[in-house]
Amino acid sequence: MSVSSPGRLRRSRRLSRLTIAPSGWASSAQSRKNSYKNSERSRASPRQAHRSMNELKPRVRFAPSPTGELHVGGARTALFNWLFACKHQGAFILRFEDTDIERNRPELIEPILESLRWLGLLWDEGPYFQSRRTSLYREWAEKLLKESKAYKCYCTPEELEEKRKAALSTKQKPKYDGRCRSLTSQEEQRFLSGERQPALRLKIPESGTITVEDAIRGKVEFDFAELDDFIILRSDGRPTYNFAVVVDDVTMGITHVIRADEHLNNTPKQILIYQAFGYPVPVFAHVPMVLAKDRSKLSKRHGATAVAEFHDRGVLPEALVNYLARLGWSHGDQEIFSTEELIANFSLEAVHPSAAIFDEEKLFWVNQHYLKTGDPKRLGELVRPLLVKLNIMNEAEAQTVLTERLAQIVVLFRERAKTLVELAEPARYLLTDNFSYESEAVQKFLTPEKIALLHGLAEAFVAVEPFTASNLEQAARAYLESQGKALKEIAQPCRVALTGKTVGTGLFETMELLGKERVINRLRRAGL
RNA sequence: GUCCCCAUCGACUAGUGGCCUAGGUCAUGGCCCUUUCAAGGCCAAAACACGGGUUCGAAUCCCGUUGGGGACGCCA
Numbered sequence: 131m132s133v134s135s136p137g138r139l140r141r142s143r144r145l146s147r148l149t150i151a152p153s154g155w156a157s158s159a160q161s162r163k164n165s166y167k168n169s170e171r172s173r174a175s176p177r178q179a180h181r182s183m184n185e186l187k188p189r190v191r192f193a194p195s196p197t198g199e200l201h202v203g204g205a206r207t208a209l210f211n212w213l214f215a216c217k218h219q220g221a222f223i224l225r226f227e228d229t230d231i232e233r234n235r236p237e238l239i240e241p242i243l244e245s246l247r248w249l250g251l252l253w254d255e256g257p258y259f260q261s262r263r264t265s266l267y268r269e270w271a272e273k274l275l276k277e278s279k280a281y282k283c284y285c286t287p288e289e290l291e292e293k294r295k296a297a298l299s300t301k302q303k304p305k306y307d308g309r310c311r312s313l314t315s316q317e318e319q320r321f322l323s324g325e326r327q328p329a330l331r332l333k334i335p336e337s338g339t340i341t342v343e344d345a346i347r348g349k350v351e352f353d354f355a356e357l358d359d360f361i362i363l364r365s366d367g368r369p370t371y372n373f374a375v376v377v378d379d380v381t382m383g384i385t386h387v388i389r390a391d392e393h394l395n396n397t398p399k400q401i402l403i404y405q406a407f408g409y410p411v412p413v414f415a416h417v418p419m420v421l422a423k424d425r426s427k428l429s430k431r432h433g434a435t436a437v438a439e440f441h442d443r444g445v446l447p448e449a450l451v452n453y454l455a456r457l458g459w460s461h462g463d464q465e466i467f468s469t470e471e472l473i474a475n476f477s478l479e480a481v482h483p484s485a486a487i488f489d490e491e492k493l494f495w496v497n498q499h500y501l502k503t504g505d506p507k508r509l510g511e512l513v514r515p516l517l518v519k520l521n522i523m524n525e526a527e528a529q530t531v532l533t534e535r536l537a538q539i540v541v542l543f544r545e546r547a548k549t550l551v552e553l554a555e556p557a558r559y560l561l562t563d564n565f566s567y568e569s570e571a572v573q574k575f576l577t578p579e580k581i582a583l584l585h586g587l588a589e590a591f592v593a594v595e596p597f598t599a600s601n602l603e604q605a606a607r608a609y610l611e612s613q614g615k616a617l618k619e620i621a622q623p624c625r626v627a628l629t630g631k632t633v634g635t636g637l638f639e640t641m642e643l644l645g646k647e648r649v650i651n652r653l654r655r656a657g658l
Numbered sequence: 659g660u661c662c663c664c665a666u667c668g669a670c671u672a673g674u675g676g677c678c679u680a681g682g683u684c685a686u687g688g689c690c691c692u693u694u695c696a697a698g699g700c701c702a703a704a705a706c707a708c709g710g711g712u713u714c715g716a717a718u719c720c721c722g723u724u725g726g727g728g729a730c731g732c733c734a
Contacts (some may be wrong), residue, residue, distance in 0.1 A: 180729055193734095194734095195733085197724055287731090303730065352661080352662075355661095356661055356730085357731095361731085366732080370731085392728055392729070393728095393729090393734095395662060395729040396734095421726090451679095455672065457671095460671055460680085463671085463681075463705090464682090464683095465670090481672090484664045484665060485728090486669090486670065487669060489669050489685085491684060492669070492684040495683085495685085500695080503714060540692090544697095545698090581670035590733075617693060617694095624693085632695075635694095636693080637693055643707045
């Protein structure tokens with residue numbers, strides 16, 4: 131299916147849509163192939179050809195350009211596509227828009243694949259690469275040339291650039307003047323014998339309007355006067371973006387084009403290409419942009435923008451998915467959605483049409499929610515690699531920590547952690563002696579009088595067996611009573627002696643997790 | 659400059675002509691709980707951009723203004 135001639139496809143379009151329809155979400159989920167190395171060879175299996183007409187399932191695609199990272203805006207577009215496909219048991223296709231050959235490099239592609247996988251946005255087909263389909267585009271473009279729907283343009287980029295500048299300087303809309311649209315055969319001969327390689331331009335109607343039916347925005351009308359005969363094939367034979375998109379969407383049987391708002395202006399051009407080939411247009415849905423706090427386009431200068439960065443900062447994939455879904459989409463007053471709920475309730479009509487600002491605060495709140503409700507063992511295992519990354523212990527040491535122990539830390543600390551990183555940090559004083567004391571805290575709480583009490587407390591704990599929070603509390607209260615002191619008076623000094631900090635979980639829970647040896651040692655050492 | 663999109667609390671949004679004295683969530687402030695910090699509970703402050711219509715009635719429909727965003731490439 132990756133190479134079909136226009137004619138062949140035209141005759142069998144309906145059939146070809148059927149033959150590539152997936153066998154349904156549940157079953158295709160198991161057979162997802164995420165290795166892009168083999169994907170160009172993948173074909174629909176013959177048994178899938180037996181679908182009946184009314185069982186037509188939607189086919190959507192996510193088509194990023196390989197930039198080396200998946201942007202949160204792109205991730206949301208991918209998510210909306212994926213949710214739509216899941217909801218309607220359709221197919222979610224991944225395709226890289228790399229007609230610009232420079233961009234076809236594994237190091238620019240692999241990180242995007244990785245982020246999609248991490249988010250759980252697995253694709254049913256692809257990834258496809260435009261750079262590997264150039265002969266297909268050429269074939270399709272030549273068909274338009276033969277039918278006089280396109281023509282050769284010999285203008286050089288320099289000439290065109292000059293005209294564009296001239297137009298802009300006189301405050302005109304820069305448009306191609308159609309110079310090569312009707313060359314005489316003599317002129318054509320002259321160019322043919324010359325050095326210039328022609329580009330191919332699409333002939334567009336002189337007047338009239340074209341209406342885009344958008345699932346999110348309704349009807350949007352464009353005047354042909356706003357458009358010009360745009361290039362579909364560059365002089366070096368590579369297709370331009372708008373042309374490749376349409377050829378791909380047609381050959382891949384895409385039924386719903388769900389993409390970012392910035393493409394709305396390209397849509398009339400693309401519709402013109404559909405019309406030139408005589409194909410029906412898919413449903414378009416232009417999702418609003420994701421903006422930074424200052425309402426400008428989200429970019430590096432605004433801090434973290436890539437999915438991978440949030441992963442590194444200790445954000446859970448389900449939290450990012452939940453947050454991104456709620457950014458521009460809603461279902462009543464509900465804030466927390468499981469993946470199943472997202473799929474069940476998603477609809478393009480419920481996508482809010484205005485641009486949304488990416489708010490890290492709320493993302494972290496959602497993240498904490500999943501931290502608080504997630505399975506402690508699973509979360510504990512996610513913390514393990516962070517022990518090394520945060521320099522708490524070395525690789526070998528990190529491997530020896532029991533899952534149960536990590537799970538305990540998770541349970542104890544997740545109510546005061548917004549990220550996995552924050553969850554891992556207390557492991558420093560819990561699991562090792564390699565931590566520092568906050569000097570301000572030491573100064574304030576470890577006074578001679580308190581230190582004496584802590585030393586006494588240490589000895590009182592020697593007999594505590596088993597070393598549990600409740601036993602410890604009992605022992606501590608008994609000892610303090612004998613000294614005529616209240617727990618309140620030594621709680622903070624004790625915490626500082628044990629953890630180096632003034633904040634943390636319940637004192638006795640902390641002790642239990644620290645273990646008898648560490649507690650007694652640290653109390654005896656207090657003030658030294 | 660031209661074209662296109664958008665417009666409810668600081669942020670995400672609910673709202674589809676009367677249920678709105680505009681609801682929820684994040685963030686903010688206060689109180690409670692408390693061995694600290696959180697978490698949790700309660701409360702508060704906080705918005706229909708503006709101007710015209712249409713209508714008995716408008717956040718909701720229409721027009722304009724303003725503001726924000728996007729596009730105008732042999733980039734994608």
